[in-house]
Amino acid sequence: MNKLRLAVFASHEGSNMQSIIDASKQDKLQAEVVCVISNNSSSGALKRAENEGIAFYHVSVKTHPIEKDFSDKILEILNLHKVDLIILAGYMKKIPVEILKAYRNKILNIHPALLPKFGGKNMYGMNVHQAVIANGEKKSGATVHIVDENYDQGKILNQIEVVVLSDDTPETLAQRVLEVEHKIYVETIQKIIDGSILLQ
Ligand code: GRF
Numbered sequence: 001m002n003k004l005r006l007a008v009f010a011s012h013e014g015s016n017m018q019s020i021i022d023a024s025k026q027d028k029l030q031a032e033v034v035c036v037i038s039n040n041s042s043s044g045a046l047k048r049a050e051n052e053g054i055a056f057y058h059v060s061v062k063t064h065p066i067e068k069d070f071s072d073k074i075l076e077i078l079n080l081h082k083v084d085l086i087i088l089a090g091y092m093k094k095i096p097v098e099i100l101k102a103y104r105n106k107i108l109n110i111h112p113a114l115l116p117k118f119g120g121k122n123m124y125g126m127n128v129h130q131a132v133i134a135n136g137e138k139k140s141g142a143t144v145h146i147v148d149e150n151y152d153q154g155k156i157l158n159q160i161e162v163v164v165l166s167d168d169t170p171e172t173l174a175q176r177v178l179e180v181e182h183k184i185y186v187e188t189i190q191k192i193i194d195g196s197i198l199l200q
Helices: 015-025 044-052 067-080 097-102 126-134 170-194
Strands: 004-009 031-038 055-058 085-088 107-111 139-146 156-163
Touching: 004 015, 004 170, 015 031, 015 044, 015 170, 031 044, 031 067, 031 170, 044 055, 067 097, 085 170, 107 170, 126 170, 139 170, 156 170
Parallel strands: 004 031, 004 085, 031 055, 085 107
Antiparallel strands: 107 139, 139 156
16 A cells, blocks of 8 residues: 655654654554655754655745745645645644645644644744643643644644643643654544544
8 A cells, every 4th residue: 555645844843753754664654754844944853854864845934035935845845745645743834825725634733732722823832831731721632633724723633631730830741742742643644544534
């Protein structure tokens, strides 16, 4: 069976991306990461891609100041690598509408909370965990969802809960959520391949 061809978009460390690559290498995932795109030239994600021998690209407002050129470049890379599914893993840039149209229902994101709570424009990184704790939530978690035109509002595909401990700081909570992110992202992609999660 042909493996699903994944592009990962990541801006930072790339630990979610690494968990997907590792699962693929261990045959726990019938998919392979065929290219990595980052808007951050010094991201850990690009270094990891290089170490893994995976094609990697820095595409940003620095390399492509005109929005249309930015989208065209990304679409060119996706076409070149015959990408089936785009995996956002800590990607800090809004996806241009041209890419959303070309890959409708084929772009996934992982969010470090239980959407629809704690999503939206400024809800990223440590802000999310700070808000969860400040709100006195008893549980948080991770959500994998389809990406559409609105931040964190696309169809929810899978969620996993993490208990918020009374002495949690945003950092300790973030660490436990990240651990489950690594599991749920791989699991969700494999369920899409199996047909038990539908992208529509
Ligand atoms: C993760 O918490 C993810 O949910 C969020 O950004 C973080 C990325 O971590 N969107 P990493 O780059 O995969 O290590």
